[in-house]
Amino acid sequence: MTRFERLRLDGVTRRFGGVDALAGLSLEIRRGEFIALLGPSGCGKSTALNCLAGLLPLSSGSIWRDDTRLDTLPPEKRGFGMVFQNYALFPHMSVQKNVSFGLQMRGVPRAEARRRTADAIRLVHLEEHARKLPGQLSGGQQQRVAIARAVVVEPSLVLMDEPLSNLDAKLRLEMRTEIRRLHQALGLTTVYVTHDQEEALSLADRLVVLRDGRVQQIGSPEEVHTRPVNRHVADFMGYRNLLPGSADGAYTKINNTGVRVKGTPIGSVSDGSPVVAAIRPEDVSLTGDLEATVEVAEYQGREIAAEVRTDDGLVLHVRTGQRHAPGDKVRLGFPPDRLLIFPADAS
Ligand SMILES: Nc1ncnc2c1ncn2[C@@H]1O[C@H](COP(=O)(O)OP(=O)(O)OP(=O)(O)O)[C@@H](O)[C@H]1O
Ligand SMILES: [Mg+2]
Incomplete structure (x- = not known):
């Protein structure tokens, strides 16, 4: 794992056709923190996450991991793990293969890869399903595979874009606890996108509330909950x-x-x-x-x-x-x- 103290976004801006989807996001993320990006549909949450991941180039601004500039590096050089809303698993590969894929790509020796894959599968409680294909699993189980796949490479940062939105209400609650547990157990640093204020309040150490691509408020769940800075944040909260x-x-x-x-x-x-x-x-x-x-x-x-x-x-x-x-x-x-x-x- 690339050790770091801080990840810094400095005026990160992304424009589409002259319109700012994300306008000047500045944020310092400390190692071990759980940050939620929160806001209504279209406010720029996924844009922010994709800029961090390197899936979208910035229009202006910069991203730093301690003293290393990251926004000029391709996604695979940033050492981040991603979990998407639609899981994005390989349908023809078993759970085990899906999870170990990233280790293989990184040239991790076979024995070590096997051990780490087994550990990750155990972490998300899928031991009994390791040989199945994604199509043979429920939505919640598939999401667990996606999470195992993201954390197995011991990423310096885990990015999650509405990972629970395809699940039913009960599973969503269970997986919420699961995600927080993994974050703590593995000492991860996590940036989590959601439009669900309850999910954000319960998971995150700090919330970043966005509206029309602009930061409205950055604060602890309690601050944002009890003292929203303006009526838009209040409305949303x-x-x-x-x-x-x-x-x-x-x-x-x-x-x-x-x-x-x-x-x-x-x-x-x-x-x-x-x-x-x-x-x-x-x-x-x-x-x-x-x-x-x-x-x-x-x-x-x-x-x-x-x-x-x-x-x-x-x-x-x-x-x-x-x-x-x-x-x-x-x-x-x-x-x-x-x-x-x-x-x-x-x-
Ligand atoms: N590839 C693109 N081309 C043009 N406009 C885009 C593109 N991607 C996003 N946008 C615009 O940028 C704005 C922010 O989009 P973004 O996907 O970041 O929102 P979001 O907060 O993730 O919303 P949701 O909760 O619906 O996923 C929207 O107005 C969207 O239409
Ligand atoms: Mg989105």
Whole structure:
């Protein structure tokens, strides 16, 4: 394995037909870190990953592994392992052959290759399937082969592009744990692309949130979850209630209602200016003094996700442990530290 302390992306930009798919991504990845690139479809996640892997040339910027410039090297010289969404296994080769292929290509002696292949297959719990062809395996098992194949060469960096998106919900959860376990057990450095905020929050040490090719926020899961830097990140991170209003002293007046709320300003909010008040459904308190009526109640196991409407027509999403039904009256409150106030024009 190529040992390194840091991998540095410096203003990495990729243009397609004059449009920036990725605009000036700067990021330092420390050895052993698990980074998630997160954002909606088309925001540039795969572009960023492919630039790192060497599958796409940069339009400008540079990539460094410690003091070695990497972006001028072809993919095979970078020493990275890739796991793609569609597995990209060789269909005519057994699991064993698929996993050992990279070792063979690198000229690893036969006995050592056999041992490392067996180790990698054991790591992903596929011992019993080693002689099968990919077509004889389930989606989750195929994804395990893809992961074994990527880690068997002991890459300095593992790149994963939405590796779980083809799996059903239960397998996705299992493989999520598996990926984190492998990352820790093998001391890997991982860059993981996903559009699933929950997946990113649960896996990564740090998140990079992208929008339209630009970095919006880089931070720990907790930072991004509790203090999104702008309303776009908030929207993406599950602040489902985004209420347009205007700043009114220490309060926010919600447009077209008599509702005044007190929140935590993020960024510069000047008196009278248009703002967006943001709060997650689970953070709306059901012991407040704003009256509302339940309109829709969705059963979600331990909780009910409800859509409620105040007398002056403000619609809010809330969650409750009570068994509320349509027509029920509730009283809402907004904990000021959970209600974030963003400037409305922040991009
Ligand atoms: N080969 C290409 N030629 C032209 N435009 C491209 C090409 N690849 C990507 N793009 C554009 O660049 C932008 C970013 O694409 P990218 O594939 O990186 O998005 P993404 O975040 O991975 O999205 P998804 O979640 O849908 O996979 C998109 O607007 C896309 O249309
Ligand atoms: Mg993509």
